[in-house]
Amino acid sequence: MTGRISTAHSSAKIFTPMRLSSLFILGLSEFVRGALLFFILPIYVRGVLGLSPSIVGYALAAHYAVDTALRGPAGWLTDKFGQRNVLLIALGLGWIGLWSVVRAQAAMPLIIGSALFGTGMATVWPVVISRVTSGLPQGSHATAMGSVFSAWLVGVGIGTVSMAWLLGNHVRAGFTVLLLVWVAAALIAMITMSRPKIRSREEKAGEGSSTANRLSIHTIVAEARDLRLLFPGMFVQTFALGLLLPVFVLYVRYQLGLSGQTYSYLLLLGGTATVLLQIPLGRMIDRLGYKAFLLSGFVLAACTILVLVHLHTLIHVALAVIVLGAAYALILPSWNSVIANSVSQRRRAVMWGIFMTVEGLGMALGPFLGGQLWTWLAPSAPFYLAAFILIFMSFFYGFAPLQRLFRQREVEEKVDLNKGRIG
Numbered sequence: 001m002t003g004r005i006s007t008a009h010s011s012a013k014i015f016t017p018m019r020l021s022s023l024f025i026l027g028l029s030e031f032v033r034g035a036l037l038f039f040i041l042p043i044y045v046r047g048v049l050g051l052s053p054s055i056v057g058y059a060l061a062a063h064y065a066v067d068t069a070l071r072g073p074a075g076w077l078t079d080k081f082g083q084r085n086v087l088l089i090a091l092g093l094g095w096i097g098l099w100s101v102v103r104a105q106a107a108m109p110l111i112i113g114s115a116l117f118g119t120g121m122a123t124v125w126p127v128v129i130s131r132v133t134s135g136l137p138q139g140s141h142a143t144a145m146g147s148v149f150s151a152w153l154v155g156v157g158i159g160t161v162s163m164a165w166l167l168g169n170h171v172r173a174g175f176t177v178l179l180l181v182w183v184a185a186a187l188i189a190m191i192t193m194s195r196p197k198i199r200s201r202e203e204k205a206g207e208g209s210s211t212a213n214r215l216s217i218h219t220i221v222a223e224a225r226d227l228r229l230l231f232p233g234m235f236v237q238t239f240a241l242g243l244l245l246p247v248f249v250l251y252v253r254y255q256l257g258l259s260g261q262t263y264s265y266l267l268l269l270g271g272t273a274t275v276l277l278q279i280p281l282g283r284m285i286d287r288l289g290y291k292a293f294l295l296s297g298f299v300l301a302a303c304t305i306l307v308l309v310h311l312h313t314l315i316h317v318a319l320a321v322i323v324l325g326a327a328y329a330l331i332l333p334s335w336n337s338v339i340a341n342s343v344s345q346r347r348r349a350v351m352w353g354i355f356m357t358v359e360g361l362g363m364a365l366g367p368f369l370g371g372q373l374w375t376w377l378a379p380s381a382p383f384y385l386a387a388f389i390l391i392f393m394s395f396f397y398g399f400a401p402l403q404r405l406f407r408q409r410e411v412e413e414k415v416d417l418n419k420g421r422i423g
Contacts, residue, residue: 019144021192022131023151025087028185029124030155032098032178035163036117037063038156040174041101045110048172055107059114066118068360075126075353084193087127091186094120098182102175126353131193133340145336146282146329153275161268227342227351229400233335234355235362236393240386242366244305247374247382255379256312266321273325274332282333290334291398297330298394302387309380338402 042056078086097116104110132144163174252263285293304324311317343351373381 018192019132019147021188022128023147025185025189026124026128026148027151027155028181028188029094029121030152031159032182032185033117033121034156034159035174036098036101036159036178037114038160039163040178041114044172049105049110051107051110055110058107059101059111062111062115063118063121064360064364066115067122068357068364070119070122071126071353071356071360072350073353074123075130075350078123078127078130078353079350083127083131084189087123087189087193088186090120090123091182091189092120095179095182095186098175098179102179125356126350129352143279143282143286143333145340146278146333149332149336150275150278153271157268157271157275161264229402230339230342230355231358233393233397234339234358236389237331237335238359238362239366240362240389242363243370243373243382243386243389245363245367245370247370247379250374251309251379251383252317256314256317258314258317262314266318269318270321270325270328273322274329277326277329278333281329282337285334285337290337293330294334294338295394295398297327297334298390298397301327301331302390302394305383305387305390309383342402 037060041059042053045051045056045059046053074086074090094117097113097118097120100113100116101110104113129145129148132148163177249263252258252266281293301324304320304327308317308320308324311320339352339355369385370382373385
């Protein structure tokens with residue numbers, strides 16, 4: 001097993017207008033989410049409505065619970081009814097949820113609005129990933145997935161930082177901006193996503209039978225079972241990151257004695273390193289294969305986390321954060337290339353929805369355990385556990401027969417192609 005996926009990607013048109021528009025929709029959507037959840041909502045709940053800060057936690061929990069729970073069903077609906085129809089309906093529901101948050105004067109409408117906003121976000125990801133990776137050769141998936149996650153990081157980062165700079169404490173004006181940006185995303189989807197072709201009654205009947213078969217519960221479960229080697233990595237990656245989410249800010253503030261503003265700059269440094277390196281590293285992964293990049297990313301991230309807890313000067317911490325961002329720039333495109341090369345074209349959206357649900361569970365459970373470890377054991381305990389998990393993943397996927405999944409998918413695609421020719 002060489003870990004090599006393919007090198008025949010030079011002629012593939014990854015950044016076509018269709019795919020770029022999808023990335024733009026994702027970036028705008030995440031701009032709204034980042035600005036709302038991480039800046040505007042906390043200030044609005046406490047400073048304008050005068051509610052308890054715990055309401056922010058409830059609203060975020062409701063949003064991410066709905067987002068995580070609905071990604072699988074959203075992917076299934078996308079595969080069954082088409083990307084354009086499902087996405088426009090979801091964006092409409094998301095806008096209603098956003099408007100409900102704007103108009104809320106009490107806790108319950110705020111929480112319900114946040115949950116409804118999560119319904120819209122749950123659909124954006126499966127649609128965009130399915131659209132960006134659809135029809136690409138195997139040797140292009142790392143670059144394509146790098147662009148997806150770069151759009152996500154840029155969107156949520158600009159949303160959070162720009163609102164903080166532009167609006168200060170005037171959060172009501174921020175709501176107007178977010179509503180307009182969300183409408184812009186919906187308009188782009190309406191314009192750039194083509195309508196389904198009109199088919200004859202016979203074609204619809206044949207297509208309906210085929211769709212029912214490929215999207216049946218039995219077929220989806222069978223494919224998920226075939227891909228069971230990937231599920232530990234999906235869960236554990238986000239779980240390890242989630243361990244550090246609630247404690248890194250505490251570590252920076254109380255162990256290192258740095259300000260909250262400095263913490264924001266550290267996050268910006270790490271995120272910038274990831275964004276800038278993802279696409280060039282994705283191209284290298286497409287050309288040279290995923291394995292060395294994935295394993296080195298796991299090891300580099302683990303070693304950096306272990307070193308981080310022993311650093312006490314700002315410049316050293318900043319360098320460690322940049323290296324950690326670079327490590328995730330190795331992990332994200334290589335890992336998502338593995339997934340994209342293992343998933344059938346016929347059920348791409350629903351499988352990505354299931355995968356992202358598993359990742360969401362890791363991100364949900366990680367912060368809880370991270371906070372408990374900080375309290376029960378020591379401030380360094382979440383860091384050590386996260387590093388151990390990443391080292392374990394490097395060994396596990398160093399020996400896991402992932403190439404078998406790629407060959408299996410290639411056979412399935414050839415069978416589908418032959419069926420299409422016969423039909």
